[in-house]
Amino acid sequence: VLQKFKVKLNDVANSCVKERRYTISPTIVDVSCDTTVLVKVLTLEGLVAPHVCTIYVSAGRNIALKQRAQQTSTATPMELNKATNAVDGRKEANNNLGYCSHTEQGLRSQEWNVTLAHPSVLYRILVYSSEDDREITGGFTLSTHSSSGNLIEIWRSSAAKDATFEPYDFILLSHLPTQTVKIKGGYGMALSMCEVFVFGEYVCPDLHHGLSCQKRCQCKGHEVCNVATGKCAPGCPVGYYGFQCGLVCNSSCHEDPCLQVSGQCYRCPPGYKGDGCNDDCNSGTYGESCEQICSEFCINECDPIDGYCECSTGYRQPKCTECSQGTYGSQCAMNCSSNCLNRRCHHITGRCGACRGTHIGHNCE
Known part of the structure; x- marks a missing residue:
């Protein structure tokens, strides 16, 4: 669906000159238009997804997505609270399902950071913290650093946000090449981030x-x-x-x-690369010009044309996306317990995020 809509500028047909689209994930697409025209109206028409969450214009792409993230400690269970959860593209606030990063509490000041693939010009950073942990997440500092580690900009967050799950929003002003974004909590506080969006572009x-x-x-x-x-x-x-x-x-x-x-x-056409589009995709890549990466959850190699593959437990075809709500296990063929709150459980283990009524235990028995 993301590839089947048209972009129209200033209500003029075919005005997005030399349009290019890059699919970042099943729910995110970057669209680039080669135009210098002043744009006052942006229209999406045709077959559009039934729900559009956010459209960012001239703010860059989320270059923190799937990048290397680290934190000074990880709360238990560690597999559900790792640093990379904050750059996986999911901003939903649920620690029990492994959607957020979470450090330990009561130690020295905790830090989380993400290192970008290339030095980048940054325009905006959004930080979504866990709704359950607002009281321990407010009051952190956010800083940006060059590839040599020099400090570029630093901010102190305001008090913890309310229950509306509104993100912390930072507008960057320096536009100097940045490679690392760091978030540091107060002394003795834990850090919990469900997603950190870093909008900008690489400096080539x-x-x-x-x-x-x-x-x-x-x-x-x-x-x-x-x-x-x-x-x-x-x-x-x-x-x-x-x-x-x-x-x-x-x-x-x-x-x-x-x-x-x-x-x-x-x-090049899907499945091919090279100067004359005569070379097959390398193992682990697919799509136009072989620019797409096969899912890390493929059991074997994916199809070089459309990325189709057999999937690991907890993921479903065609491209090994995570099980939909209410299912888990091999090919997502198993249903979460009816006692799980909102029928939601971990996509691999089937462990409930929370229980209905008086039910207790991992499976809310």
Whole structure:
């Protein structure tokens, strides 16, 4: 569904020029338009998901998603409270289901941090803490640091939020390249974060471009290219490249034209990669230009075209997403106990997050 809607700017059809879409997760998609027009109205039309939670415009993408997170201690049970829970894309406040990070309490000041894949310009940070732990999460400090560890900006949070589960919202002003975000609690306090969103964009080295700065510019005279698209100014007509734009792009290029100097395809059909889209995807990758990563919960290799695979216990096909509410186990074929509150349990073990009425125990017997 995320790929079947159209983006319209200022109520003008086909105004999102050279549109590119990057699926971050089953519920998150990045859309980029190559335009310099002042946009006053943004419209999504066509087949749109029945519920749209948030739309971020010109705020960057969540570059903390699935990145390396650490914390100074981990509360028990450790498998449910690990630091990476705060960058898994789920902001729901439920420690019992392993959705949040949680440190121990009563020790020295506790710290949680995430290290970004590349130095990045940050625009905004949202911190969702556990609704059950508001009283021990308020009063923390948040700081940003360069790749060499130098402090860039630091904030002190206000008092704990109320029961509306409103996030702590930090607007960044320096826009200096940042690699690490740190959150530190007061002395003796535990830290509990259900999700930390870090919105920004990678700072690519010279002559590199792409979402992860993994592609080299191919501009004539070694000119710097557009960091998002790799395009060179003034550019060739669509489908042409080379000196005086006299060469035709390879017919294997998928929908988009090729790089204007080398003729390398911008994108390849699902299952293929390489300059001419003639190479099969490497093991563990799939999709257009092999840019998607197979789920870590695949038992065997995933299909190089659509990512389909057999899944580990607690996850379901086609792409090994977590079991839906009320189910768990192998292929999510088992139902949570009817005594679990709201029929919710851990997607692997079946352990209830909470019990109905007077029922007690892991399975609310």
